[in-house]
Amino acid sequence: MIQPAQMRALVAGAFGQLATEVPESIDVPVIEGALPDTLRGVLLRNGPGRSSRGGVEYGHPFDGDGFLQRLEFRDGRARYSARFVRTREFEAEEAADRILYRGFGTNRPGGFLPNALRMRFKNAANTSVVQHAGHTLALWEGGLPHRFDPDSLETLDRFSYDGALEGTGFLQRIIGPELPFSAHPSICPETGELWNFGTAYGAPHRLLIHTVSPAGDLSTRALPMRDLPFVHDMVLTRNFVVFVLPATVFDVPATLLGLRSPVDSISMRDAPGKALLVPRDGGPPISLAVPPGFVFHWSGAWEDGDTVVLEGIEYPGFPRLESLDVVFDQPDASELLARPIRLTIDLSKRTVEHTVLADIWMELPSQVGAGAHRVMLGVGAPQSCRHPFLSAVVRIAGEGPPLMHDLAPDLPGEPVVAGDHLLVPLYRHGAAAQVVVMTVDDLAVVARIQLPHSVPLPLHGTWLAADEAA
Numbered sequence: 001m002i003q004p005a006q007m008r009a010l011v012a013g014a015f016g017q018l019a020t021e022v023p024e025s026i027d028v029p030v031i032e033g034a035l036p037d038t039l040r041g042v043l044l045r046n047g048p049g050r051s052s053r054g055g056v057e058y059g060h061p062f063d064g065d066g067f068l069q070r071l072e073f074r075d076g077r078a079r080y081s082a083r084f085v086r087t088r089e090f091e092a093e094e095a096a097d098r099i100l101y102r103g104f105g106t107n108r109p110g111g112f113l114p115n116a117l118r119m120r121f122k123n124a125a126n127t128s129v130v131q132h133a134g135h136t137l138a139l140w141e142g143g144l145p146h147r148f149d150p151d152s153l154e155t156l157d158r159f160s161y162d163g164a165l166e167g168t169g170f171l172q173r174i175i176g177p178e179l180p181f182s183a184h185p186s187i188c189p190e191t192g193e194l195w196n197f198g199t200a201y202g203a204p205h206r207l208l209i210h211t212v213s214p215a216g217d218l219s220t221r222a223l224p225m226r227d228l229p230f231v232h233d234m235v236l237t238r239n240f241v242v243f244v245l246p247a248t249v250f251d252v253p254a255t256l257l258g259l260r261s262p263v264d265s266i267s268m269r270d271a272p273g274k275a276l277l278v279p280r281d282g283g284p285p286i287s288l289a290v291p292p293g294f295v296f297h298w299s300g301a302w303e304d305g306d307t308v309v310l311e312g313i314e315y316p317g318f319p320r321l322e323s324l325d326v327v328f329d330q331p332d333a334s335e336l337l338a339r340p341i342r343l344t345i346d347l348s349k350r351t352v353e354h355t356v357l358a359d360i361w362m363e364l365p366s367q368v369g370a371g372a373h374r375v376m377l378g379v380g381a382p383q384s385c386r387h388p389f390l391s392a393v394v395r396i397a398g399e400g401p402p403l404m405h406d407l408a409p410d411l412p413g414e415p416v417v418a419g420d421h422l423l424v425p426l427y428r429h430g431a432a433a434q435v436v437v438m439t440v441d442d443l444a445v446v447a448r449i450q451l452p453h454s455v456p457l458p459l460h461g462t463w464l465a466a467d468e469a470a
């Protein structure tokens with residue numbers, strides 16, 4: 001477990017540095033253990049790669065420009081490259097060397113006037129990566145995906161599925177010319193469809209549910225919404241797309257008038273949330289109240305007869321992270337600490353059961369298997385830890401106690417599942433980053449890869465097994 005005294009320097013480094021590109025793929029050494037023969041494919045990750053522009057800090061840690069990392073495993077060797085996503089906003093700010101756009105948690109310098117009625121935000125393209133229908137996309141939840149070459153990491157274009165993600169109508173073109181396409185899509189293993197969503201401001205507000213066929217054709221179903229809840233993730237089951245809508249309130253005028261950034265315009269009422277189960281076949285949605293709480297990430301979900309089970313990581317309220325100093329100034333800010341939970345939705349009785357899976361802190365979860373045999377994986381810490389930076393990799397299997405492999409004083413990022421192994425990025429203070437290869441079964445470290453540079457911790461990534469990556 002990382003001690004508080006180590007934290008300030010660690011966090012400042014992990015989120016405050018400027019990543020350097022490695023545009024040409026290079027061999028990277030395995031400095032411990034050996035790469036398994038079965039590990040063949042490409043790991044693609046995305047995350048904020050720089051946190052300031054022209055000497056001015058962005059207003060939120062998640063506003064950093066998208067930085068892609070690629071790690072290819074073949075014949076017991078690993079090769080590495082890394083590049084920024086060249087969005088049009090990145091190119092413009094690079095040329096001007098100053099902040100030109102508002103962001104998720106950033107207003108332009110200069111106070112109210114430079115921000116009032118400016119609804120063109122920087123597409124940070126920094127949250128995740130998905131490959132589907134022959135396209136490899138860097139994702140950001142507030143705007144269009146960016147297509148890139150999965151081999152060279154070269155940015156190809158802003159990708160709208162042949163215009164399907166471009167807004168229509170006068171009002172839409174003024175206030176939101178691009179339809180949001182979240183950073184947490186799901187690909188159905190049975191149909192090959194990609195499902196995704198976005199929340200769009202308007203009259204009325206809308207929850208947009210996108211379906212992309214295996215051939216790459218996008219269609220959208222729009223559900224009118226009275227409120228504009230903040231939703232970051234969804235789950236896909238055999239019959240439903242499931243959202244859990246928190247009791248968040250978005251102060252639209254404050255953002256429109258430039259008084260506050262979008263994230264600073266979000267607050268949360270102490271009220272139940274709503275589980276919204278939208279039938280994949282187009283039927284009417286089913287809505288049920290769920291206990292108060294806020295979930296960024298679901299690890300997975302499954303159906304069992306008339307029951308739909310969701311598992312994820314729940315905060316007691318909306319975690320406000322205006323500045324990383326919050327975690328030092330408010331060591332008991334419990335809304336920054338989240339636990340693994342399960343929601344068991346009984347569709348015949350119309351009930352929702354809420355269960356805490358383990359008394360630990362967790363984030364960045366994923367799931368292997370489903371039902372009674374599912375394994376939940378993520379980063380975590382024991383509850384004695386009083387800050388949201390989690391130094392262990394965690395495994396929860398069945399109903400048993402969690403297994404934790406603490407990597408302190410290094411800081412692990414999202415473990416990405418690659419067959420029987422996990423690929424875990426490590427931020428190391430004052431040293432170049434590493435990637436550890438662990439077994440899914442017992443979290444043993446089987447190999448440690450040395451990267452050539454220090455980089456901020458990535459957010460989300462994806463594994464392309466050799467047959468998919470070819």
Ligand SMILES: [Fe+2]
Nearest residue numbers: 184232297460
């Ligand atoms: Fe996320």
